[in-house]
Amino acid sequence: MSEALLSIDNLRVRFGDTLAVDGVSLDIRAGERVALVGESGSGKSVTALSILRLVRDAEVTGSIRFAGEELLTKSEHAMRGLRGSDIAMIFQEPMTALNPLYTVGDQIGETIQLHDGATPREARVRAIALLARTGITEPERRVDSYPHQLSGGQRQRVMIAMALACRPRLLLADEPTTALDVTIRAQIVELLLELQRDEAEKRGMAVLLITHDLNLVRRFAERVAVMEKGVLVESGAVDALFEAPQHPYTQRLLQSRPKRSVLPVLPIAPVLLDAKDVRVEYPTRLPGVAGWFKRGRFKAVDDVTLSVRQGETLGIVGESGSGKSTLAMALLGLQRISHGSVEFQGKPLDDFRGREKTVLRSNLQVVFQDPFSSLSPRQTVERIVGEGLALHRPELDAAARRAKVIAVLREVGLDRTALTRYPHEFSGGQRQRIAIARALVLEPSILILDEPTSALDVSIQTQVLALLADIQRKHNLGYVFISHDLKVIGAMAHRVAVMRDGNVVEAGDVEKIFAKPSDEYTRKLLAAALNS
Known part of the structure; x- marks a missing residue:
């Protein structure tokens, strides 16, 4: 030894x-x-x-x-x-x-310059090589990106590249x-x-x-x-x-493993969310001649059509950077869409005004991928979870709001001692449960879940999935469930859409697609999941 x-x-x-x-x-x-x-x-x-x-x-x-x-x-x-x-x-x-104020290349390069004494040019070359080794596509372009311009998975790979920079x-x-x-x-x-x-x-x-x-x-x-x-x-x-x-x-x-727990969707179930030909584009710089750059358009989501019925879970899977989270923001009306339409209960999101828009927000809730940045560090858990109630349920007094907050925290595995604490006092998994509680407290019609269990350990993940399944059965909610964990999607979803480079390459019944995928990309994802 x-x-x-x-x-x-x-x-x-x-x-x-x-x-x-x-x-x-x-x-x-x-x-x-x-x-x-x-x-x-x-x-x-x-x-x-x-x-x-x-x-x-x-x-x-x-x-x-x-x-x-x-x-x-x-x-x-x-x-x-x-x-x-x-x-x-x-x-x-x-x-x-x-x-957030520096490019990822500058942040990786800073470590290399500080500890290895490299020049800025040498540090940039090594930063590009590290990004490529950690699986980021187009590292020569991504090295000049800011953290907010990358997906959650891409940001994680930047962190890995930074940690490995000095061996x-x-x-x-x-x-x-x-x-x-x-x-x-x-x-x-x-x-x-x-x-x-x-x-x-x-x-x-x-x-x-x-x-x-x-x-x-x-x-x-x-x-x-x-x-x-x-x-x-x-x-x-x-x-x-x-x-x-x-x-x-x-x-x-x-012994903790996701278990499939879904009820069939009723044939008469109405469509709650309907998206047609959704396209999201960003301006970007493309390599030109003689080292110059030219303006271009990057299609993060390219003509995606999907729908979610009452009591149904639509799973969206794909590799990091495939457009899953961008699509979620478009479905919420929080993303500038250059083309296409999104309707809630038959009405375009852009047509909601005034009080109608307030009601829409209570019915269309989201759990974001990063629980820490989506929770205010200056507010207690009671205020974070109860803020929506104060806005959307003004008829409730302080005692009634507190009772509902305590009840929903208990549902996600937290007790009333969490009420007076702040987000930084909790672990990553506990913060994710707080974010889920904040979305559930308003009893929405549609819940968009962007990697809601990625920060949770296996036992709590099993509990949260069982909780979400139980809430769906109780309230007949529609879910848009975004995840890179195919086992979770297999346990929760009725239908699945597989995304790659902003496009849906395959969609349909989750059990049929997982059993016999028709697209080569889907087969690759499933093979990787089985070997993970």
Whole structure:
């Protein structure tokens, strides 16, 4: 047994009266791949942030040694030298981790210039190469994009490229594939494995993978540690632990799988949402002659037609950047559409005015992909979830609003203690549940769900899917369910539309298409999902 590159001994992290991490001990050797799994709020991310000394307003005790040196007693100046160079981190929420005022190329290049002393031109060339290696198409164009111009999956890949820029000795990967579709997820896994096998560096990069994706753990990690409520309850070799888990909590995690739970749509069910020939375009710069650029149009969504009936779930799948989220914004009337029409209950969205438009907004709700950026950091959970009630249900007094907020929070697995807390006090998965509660509290007719379970661990994902299925049956809602997780779509959807490069390449009954896809692209997605 070689000496540990990272050695955590009896780590405790306390926020006021809350003990978030309770006596965790874990060793990672050079070149080793270790996964840390557990439900949302179990202390996984706090443990990782403690390694880099990025936990604020907390009491941290115990020992964290890296390459034989104690990190908890190092100066902040010394820690800045380690961060990004020897120890790098892929953060869970790329939109909040990336600076919105700088291009992604500048942000990747900054790390390279700071730690490797590269010139701006050298840093740009390396940034383009890193974007290409992480699966971003047209890296020469995307390097000049700002974070808001990229899809959620593309932003996650930028974060991965930034973390890998200086070939760190230890990579802390906090949900690195959460926003990625199955094909890119496989590419990222292979990329990380390839970097570890790279003999030119001879550094033996170790990886601490924090994830709720148990299939990813099985494919990537050599050892796995399981956390519950801040405590490390079980650890061991991946194969042994998956085959014979000892702790009841581990057994429960491994048994959590999406289960199909849909009722047939009634033949007389009316069409709630009807979109015809929807096209969304953006102006862009295209390469011209002699190094010049010319103006062009980028078609994010190209003549898409679809409909959703009462009580029906339409699944939309496709790789990151295929136009799924842009289509969702168009269906909500929040995206400038150059061509096409979207109707709600037979009336074009553009024709809703005044009070009618207010009623439309209460009936057409959305759960966004990134729960942190969609929740106001200055408001408590009670105000966030209850804001829609104050606007759309003015007849309710404060006590009645609070009762409805508590009830919907309980439905998504949170208790009343969440009312007075702020978004930053919750884990990523808990924030997603708050976002779902905010949408459900108004009891809408149509709910557009943009990757609503991507930030959730498997057990909570199962609970939320069961909750959404139950709410649909109870209120006869229509869902537009956008996801890169084909298992989730298979469990929830009646019909599915497969998108690629802004086009719907195949659509129809989900069970028929998943059993016998006619398009080669659909077959590739399904094959990647089976192997993930």
